[in-house]
């Protein structure tokens with residue numbers, strides 16, 4: 001009783017908030033206001049071009065002539081087109097081989113850099129270089145390296161007497177395919193190595209000491225401690241790497257333009273080739289749209305197969 | 319089960335000497351506690367015994383075999399880390415069985431050992447959990463389980479209780495002690511907490527700045543500390559160590575107090591030591607001014623001043639005086655510790 005009486009005596013005079021203040025206190029209004037800029041940007045620069053691309057894929061639009069809806073005719077045409085299938089094959093092959101190469105070499109580099117080396121930070125900076133350089137610039141460098149006449153590799157091999165003639169890097173289909181994969185691996189290693197190095201550094205050294213006392217050999221420490229602990233970050237980095245490699249354009253287009261005889265076309269370069277220089281906007285868009293299932297598959301794969309492990313934070317214990 | 323001998327062990331990190339020649343003899347089945355302030359080199363010594371740090375000088379022998387160049391896994395030791403170092407991606411069962419799995423032990427043996435350790439430690443119901451699903455105390459037990467299943471010759475503990483709350487710490491203290499007595503495995507236990515050392519050890523080794531100050535049974539260290547460092551480190555509340563000199567038929571402390579001396583005292587006393595619990599209230603005592611009175615229920619701790627000399631007392635009696643009032647105290651003369659100018663016991 002007495003406390004109630006005391007508290008009424010102390011009640012502060014409340015001021016009515018202004019209409020504007022009350023509006024900003026309204027949660028629904030606030031949500032809309034805060035989302036608007038982000039949604040606007042996404043709609044303008046992501047959803048609209050994507051939607052337009054998908055729509056184009058179902059038309060026969062060419063540059064300079066508005067198209068009409070033709071249903072899946074573009075896809076039917078592509079289904080019969082051996083160049084399209086060759087691009088699909090090379091996209092998958094390029095992604096698979098380059099990813100394996102990048103991760104094998106990147107992991108190896110990351111493990112090296114995680115040791116106590118002299119001038120470690122300088123080494124790390126150097127390793128990042130291929131990634132910092134603009135792709136087109138490194139593509140031009142590779143273009144020279146792979147040049148039929150002026151290739152530095154051919155020159156070195158010939159100077160050393162190991163070869164009589166220059167190496168053929170990009171003038172026959174398979175050597176061109178492998179050369180492009182090598183360039184992509186070179187460019188992709190830093191990203192993988194630095195990301196995995198960050199992952200390695202989160203592993204507590206005392207785990208290795210415990211494993212050492214438990215009798216683990218270096219290989220067993222890698223197999224039972226490093227690798228499983230690296231799995232979560234490996235999964236994320238690999239997803240990104242696969243997506244970026246599959247959608248690669250610059251490297252291939254600047255070095256070979258899809259040649260020789262269309263043997264090194266990726267789906268992205270073929271889509272561009274058909275759509276812009278070729279003028280067949282509808283057909284180019286259809287090729288680009290055909291990439292979507294592959295990307296969705298890659299994302300789902302990493303989502304389910306490489307998803308969070310049970311031992312990680314934030315899952316129920318069942 | 320084995321003896322452990324550390325002979326003139328030295329350790330440098332780069333050019334910085336950290337351990338300056340340490341000698342410890344540990345008997346078979348003994349529970350030895352290395353205690354000392356933070357940074358004195360306890361962990362370093364333990365890690366040298368484990369083989370996680372190389373030995374810059376001297377010799378370490380386990381069970382009579384010099385192990386200086388023996389790799390950790392062949393030293394037949396098991397270690398419990400301060401942060402437990404449980405493998406986060408393995409269940410409790412897998413954590414405990416890991417060493418056996420590496421040694422390619424048969425499945426039945428692994429399961430049997432894990433079950434046995436789980437029973438001892440009360441982990442039966444938790445075997446399929448991951449470390450993150452365990453409380454601090456449970457993780458601690460898993461770390462011990464991982465050590466037990468290996469039947470090592472020596473257990474090494476590095477501050478295993480410092481991440482637990484006070485109550486759990488007291489409980490785990492007696493659990494570890496009980497476990498050690500049951501398994502009778504030689505144990506080296508590192509802590510900075512002298513109460514842990516006093517309550518658990520057969521033998522305490524007090525370290526300071528890379529040297530051993532004194533080694534012995536807990537009560538021997540309490541009763542006869544070899545120097546002022548051990549005197550101040552062992553015992554809680556800490557011993558009063560009062561600098562001063564002999565004059566006027568007593569010990570004239572800095573700050574002016576004249577403290578009585580036991581009979582037949584040497585003349586070169588530089589520090590007068592008396593434990594708070596060895597000061598007694600007496601009508602014929604010295605007048606002391608109360609500064610702070612802290613009743614704990616079972617006893618009363620009192621910070622006081624005799625003239626300007628600060629002293630701490632711990633009395634069984636309840637003291638109702640307020641700060642500024644005076645009481646009369648005197649030291650129990652049979653329990654006074656006297657130290658020379660070099661800090662050594664006289």
Ligand SMILES: Nc1ncnc2c1ncn2[C@@H]1O[C@H](COP(=O)(O)OP(=O)(O)O)[C@@H](O)[C@H]1O
Pocket residue numbers: 331336354355356357358359360361362363
């Ligand atoms: N790896 C190392 N490199 C250099 N100095 C170290 C290293 N490990 C420990 N020290 C130094 O050795 C001293 C003793 O460390 P430590 O044995 O961990 O002390 P504590 O008694 O607290 O366990 C400290 O001064 C510490 O800074």
Ligand SMILES: [Mg+2]
Pocket residue numbers: 360361362477
């Ligand atoms: Mg330590």
